[in-house]
Amino acid sequence: xxxxxxxxxxxxxxxxxxxxxxxxxxxxxxxxxxxxxxxxxxxxxxxxxxxxxxxxxxxxxxxxxxxxxxxxxxxxxxxxxxxxxxxxxxxxxxxxxxxxxxxxxxxxxxxxxxxxxxxxxxxxxxxxxxxxxxxxxxxxxxxxxxxxxxxxxxxxxxxxxxxxxxxxxxxxxxxxxxxxxxxxxxxxxxxxxxxxxxxxxxxxxxxxxxxxxxxxxxxxxxxxxxxxxxxxxxxxxxxxxxxxxxxxxxxxxxxxxxxxxxxxxxxxxxxxxxxxxxxxxxxxxxxxxxxxxxxxxxxxxxxxxxxxxxxxxxxxxxxxxxxx
Numbered sequence: 001x002x003x004x005x006x007x008x009x010x011x012x013x014x015x016x017x018x019x020x021x022x023x024x025x026x027x028x029x030x031x032x033x034x035x036x037x038x039x040x041x042x043x044x045x046x047x048x049x050x051x052x053x054x055x056x057x058x059x060x061x062x063x064x065x066x067x068x069x070x071x072x073x074x075x076x077x078x079x080x081x082x083x084x085x086x087x088x089x090x091x092x093x094x095x096x097x098x099x100x101x102x103x104x105x106x107x108x109x110x111x112x113x114x115x116x117x118x119x120x121x122x123x124x125x126x127x128x129x130x131x132x133x134x135x136x137x138x139x140x141x142x143x144x145x146x147x148x149x150x151x152x153x154x155x156x157x158x159x160x161x162x163x164x165x166x167x168x169x170x171x172x173x174x175x176x177x178x179x180x181x182x183x184x185x186x187x188x189x190x191x192x193x194x195x196x197x198x199x200x201x202x203x204x205x206x207x208x209x210x211x212x213x214x215x216x217x218x219x220x221x222x223x224x225x226x227x228x229x230x231x232x233x234x235x236x237x238x239x240x241x242x243x244x245x246x247x248x249x250x251x252x253x254x255x256x257x258x259x260x261x262x263x264x265x266x267x268x269x270x271x272x273x274x275x276x277x278x279x280x281x282x283x284x285x286x287x288x289x290x291x292x293x294x295x296x297x298x299x300x301x302x303x304x305x306x307x308x309x310x311x312x313x314x315x316x317x318x319x320x321x322x323x324x
Contacts, residue, residue, distance in 0.1 A: 007279045009074040013288045016070070019046055021295040021322065029302050030312035038306050047299065056303035060296040061110075067292035068112035077282045079175050083168040083184070084289055088113035089120065090164045093140070094156055096124040101151040135167040158212050161191070169216045179271050179283045186241060186271075188217035190264040192224055193234060197252060200231060241267050258318070266321040269294065273323070294322050 025045045032038045075081040088110040099106035109117050123129050127144050129137045143159045165188055172181045192213050199209045206228040213221045219237050227233045235249035245263045252260035272287030298319055305315035
């Protein structure tokens with residue numbers, strides 16, 4: 001049950017930070033030679049229990065499940081924190097809809113969202129969404145009408161991504177967290193910028209991009225469409241997010257998209273760094289959740305890299321900043 005005090009929540013976080021994946025633990029994982037050694041290291045540094053460490057995906061998934069459950073338990077402002085859990089609901093809906101289109105059962109559904117998996121599973125199976133939040137009901141009903149004519153995985157992704165951000169912005173207006181609003185606006189700009197570059201790489205036109213752009217960012221959709229044929233101007237549009245983002249955006253225009261994703265992700269996490277020790281700010285709890293996501297992603301990347309023969313240095317180059 002959620003508590004009424006952000007101070008209580010931050011106090012609980014301070015205890016949990018003792019087990020964080022700090023620089024020394026990260027270096028130890030990167031230094032091991034084999035996947036088997038990395039799995040043992042996970043157990044020895046206390047990041048995963050013995051029964052989990054043999055499967056790093058299971059360990060990372062359990063890490064996130066515990067973190068999300070903790071945030072839901074202690075958050076005194078679920079209106080804010082739930083916005084950062086919505087992506088799990090949306091991802092589950094995407095998996096369920098695509099699996100239904102293929103006549104298959106959906107695998108790898110997450111329990112980290114705001115809605116029970118069984119509710120989502122039943123809703124998609126019956127194509128009835130009355131038990132879902134209002135911000136999902138109408139987009140899903142419209143999507144079902146289109147899927148009845150043509151099953152399009154891209155339509156599923158775009159529709160649900162737009163619904164996710166619309167829900168988040170609606171919940172955050174008046175919720176008292178300008179940082180959370182800034183986070184989602186900046187993430188919209190990142191997603192839209194990446195879509196512009198990917199649509200160009202696909203050889204599609206500006207009209208195709210226009211249907212995919214998400215509303216709510218700081219960069220007007222019209223400004224992005226105007227730059228469709230002048231992508232070299234994209235770094236200037238992203239310059240408010242700092243010189244590092246602008247610099248990697250130049251490389252992204254030439255095709256190096258992962259660098260832009262990494263730089264923007266690091267920028268987004270940095271928004272919450274000033275609130276890490278604040279006992280009166282919901283941003284401390286959001287920052288904690290984002291760090292747990294980053295730790296889980298780091299473990300997945302390191303272990304997958306070891307399995308595929310990448311060096312520790314090559315893996316390190318791809319790691320996001322863990323703590324903003």
